[in-house]
Amino acid sequence: MLQMEYNEREIRPITINVERQRHRYVYRSIKRLFDFVASFVGLIVLSPLFLIVAIAIKVEDPKGSVFYSQTRLGKNEVPFKMFKFRSMVSNADELLEKLLKQNEVDGAMFKMHDDPRVTKTGRFIRKYSIDELPQLLNVLIGQMSLVGPRPPLPREVAEYSAYDKQRLSVKPGCTGLWQATVRNSVGFDEMVKLDLLYISKSSVAFDVYVLFKTVMVFIRPNGAY
Incomplete structure (x- = not known):
């Protein structure tokens, strides 16, 4: 029922009240405390999985x-270094220019279902969103939150409209409403609307809901690629 409500509302443009977001001190404090504790515990608990993934990546492509x-x-468009497990060949960035014309989504975002740069290990860890787990370090040091809009590339933001830039009014997240629900089955405009919907409805309870939906993605993968 909740998901149906989002699908109905996402077709309407959303304007974020930036001043309200700035003054949500209690919510942001609780969110930051939870982020710190959860990311710290997560990095410790998941360390065996990190080791297994690291070995698999090195066995398939020792050079990278x-x-x-x-x-x-x-x-607020502040740049930072985001960490991930490498899921592509070591020269992936160099090959990107040749693939831009094959982009399968509209708008300021590149997605390609059968991206030739992705390794076999990469396809597996992407399917289950394992490649995103190192972002727990970004959360621990305060650059990201567990839940929030996907952090974009500078070249993507260069194509943003003023409406799109509203999604940069809050801290980006490892997961969000878009990632935990429809993911790559929708285009850029729909992703922006879902991010703005999350921001407008954000609360501790809503964050827990999105995290629960994200855990379900590990069990039943959605359109990640």
């Missing part, structure tokens, strides 16, 4: 690094 960092833009 285990982790991949990329400049993303966070709250």
